[in-house]
Amino acid sequence: MIEIQLNGQIHKFETSLSIEQLLNKLSINKKKVAVELNKSVVPKQKYSSIKIANQDVVEIVTFIGGG
Amino acid sequence: MDVFKIGNRIFKSRLIVGTGKYKDLQETADAVKASGADLVTVAVRRVNIIDTKEPLLMDYIDPEKITYLPNTAGCFTSEDALRTLRLAKESGGWNLVKLEVLGDEKTLYPNMQETIKAAKILVEEGFEVMVYCSDDPIACKILEKIGVVAVMPLGSLIGSGQGIPNKLNIEIIKKQSNIPVIVDAGIGTASDAVIAMELGCDAVLVNSAIAKAKKPLMMAESMKNAVIAGRQSYLSGRMDKINIASASSPINGKINN
Numbered sequence: 001m002i003e004i005q006l007n008g009q010i011h012k013f014e015t016s017l018s019i020e021q022l023l024n025k026l027s028i029n030k031k032k033v034a035v036e037l038n039k040s041v042v043p044k045q046k047y048s049s050i051k052i053a054n055q056d057v058v059e060i061v062t063f064i065g066g067g
Numbered sequence: 068m069d070v071f072k073i074g075n076r077i078f079k080s081r082l083i084v085g086t087g088k089y090k091d092l093q094e095t096a097d098a099v100k101a102s103g104a105d106l107v108t109v110a111v112r113r114v115n116i117i118d119t120k121e122p123l124l125m126d127y128i129d130p131e132k133i134t135y136l137p138n139t140a141g142c143f144t145s146e147d148a149l150r151t152l153r154l155a156k157e158s159g160g161w162n163l164v165k166l167e168v169l170g171d172e173k174t175l176y177p178n179m180q181e182t183i184k185a186a187k188i189l190v191e192e193g194f195e196v197m198v199y200c201s202d203d204p205i206a207c208k209i210l211e212k213i214g215v216v217a218v219m220p221l222g223s224l225i226g227s228g229q230g231i232p233n234k235l236n237i238e239i240i241k242k243q244s245n246i247p248v249i250v251d252a253g254i255g256t257a258s259d260a261v262i263a264m265e266l267g268c269d270a271v272l273v274n275s276a277i278a279k280a281k282k283p284l285m286m287a288e289s290m291k292n293a294v295i296a297g298r299q300s301y302l303s304g305r306m307d308k309i310n311i312a313s314a315s316s317p318i319n320g321k322i323n324n
Contacts, residue, residue, distance in 0.1 A: 007113040027119045034111075034158030039150065041157045059113065061154050063124050065095050066110025066140050067085030067225070067274035 002054040013052075020047040022058070033062045069302065071269060073106075073247055074195040074216040076134070076163065080104050081264070082294040083136070083249065085274025086124065089283065096127040098277055101287035108136045108165055108272065111155050130159060136197065138165040143178070145185035152189060164189070165219070167199035175225040179206045183213065190214040199251050202236040204243060211246055218244060219251035219272065222263065226275045228255030231262055241267040257286075257293035264297025265305075 003012050013022075019042055023030050035042045036059040042050055052058060071078050084104040089095040099107055107128065115121050128135075137155030139148035145168055152164045168185055170178030177200055189196045195216045200206050202220040210218050220240055223229035230253060231237060241248045247269035254260050254273045263271045273290050280286035 007116050009116070011116075026116060028114060032123055032125050032158075033114055034154040034156075036150070036154055041153045043157065059154075060116070061111050061158065062114050063109040063130075063135060063137065063155075063158065064112045065086035065089060065092070065124055066138055067087040067108055067272075 002052070002056075004052055004055065005057045007059060016051050016053060018048050019050050019052065019058075022052060023047065023060075026060075028060065033060050035060050069298070071247075073197065074163065076195075078105050078134070078270075080106070080291070080294070081270040081298055082260070082291055083108065083270055083272040084277060084287070084290075085272065086128070087140075087274055088278035092122055092124060092127040094283060095124070098283050098287040099128055099133060101284045101291070102273075102277065103291040104133070106134045106136055108138045108274070110140050111137055111151050111158070134161075134163065135159055136163060136165050138199075139167050139185075141169070142167070143169050143181075145181045145188070148181075148185045149188060152194065153192075156194070162193055163195045163197070163216075165197045165199060166215075177201055177221070179203070182206075183209055186210055186213050186215055197249070202233055202240065204236065204239045207240045207244060207248075211244060215246065217247040217249055217269075219249045221252040222250045222259065223253030225252040227253055228276060228279075229253050230255050230259040231266075234262065234266060237263065237268065238266050254290075257289045260290055260293040261297035261300070264294055265301050267301055270294070 002016055019035055038057050071081050080103045082102055082104050083106045084102045085108045086095050139151045142148040148168050168178050168181040169175050179201055186196055186198055190213055197217040198210050198215050199219045207218045222231035249270040250263040250268050251272040254276050260271050277283050277287045
């Protein structure tokens with residue numbers, strides 16, 4: 001069991017998972033978002049190789065309307 | 068040929084529009100289309116984890132057709148702005164960004180010290196940075212020296228619709244700059260956009276004036292026409308002002324008793 005902070009809220013997952021697995025689990029199209037792990041941007045090509053560990057802080061962002 | 072270039076990119080329209088404050092995403096997309104803009108500002112925010120089926124801006128405005136200009140709206144420190152734009156770059160895969168570091172929640176006035184600090188780092192990291200800034204010629208000069216691709220002095224406060232009260236500063240900034248000068252913030256109606264363009268500015272950025280008009284789509288088109296009219300007026304070179312009348316019709320041949 002791991003516990004992470006995802007977009008400001010605590011989420012629990014049964015096993016450790018990669019960024020790619022996390023996005024798939026959340027049904028998020030990776031082309032439309034960017035991911036930050038512990039305040040560092042994760043390049044898209046590393047989504048499958050980087051694993052999320054217990055207590056990690058993950059941010060998933062996209063573009064919204066703004067001036 | 069009157070080409071509008073930012074860095075190495077050429078844009079068809081000198082009207083840049085913001086995509087915030089609209090009723091919904093459909094209205095946003097319709098307004099962008101009516102404005103003729105091919106560069107639009109966007110904000111970077113957290114994805115809704117609870118409902119990932121929620122439609123996204125990208126579903127309505129195709130980033131392949133319209134260039135997204137990610138901004139740092141709501142950032143009050145250079146660190147926050149840098150973090151946001153690094154994420155934006157990874158999200159979109161391009162490096163053209165709009166930097167704004169705000170100094171105060173009430174005025175949303177730019178904090179130029181933090182802005183300059185962030186601009187330096189972004190330029191070093193290879194970003195093409197367009198910068199929201201005060202209408203201060205010295206600040207604009209410093210930014211140009213750092214290597215930003217455009218300065219975007221405010222006409223007046225963000226979302227205020229107060230137009231350009233200090234035209235002299237905008238004119239000074241335009242005359243001294245070798246990079247595009249874009250009036251950002253404060254445009255309230257079409258005549259404000261015309262004034263910015265007549266002052267020689269390279270483009271204007273408009274959001275609230277369109278989104279908050281009673282008929283946003285019609286205002287979007289009005290802004291498009293205003294920017295074209297203002298640019299043509301500037302390029303035409305206006306007539307000299309004189310203090311007496313000068314008749315437009317000839318006196319010769321006039322009928323008389």
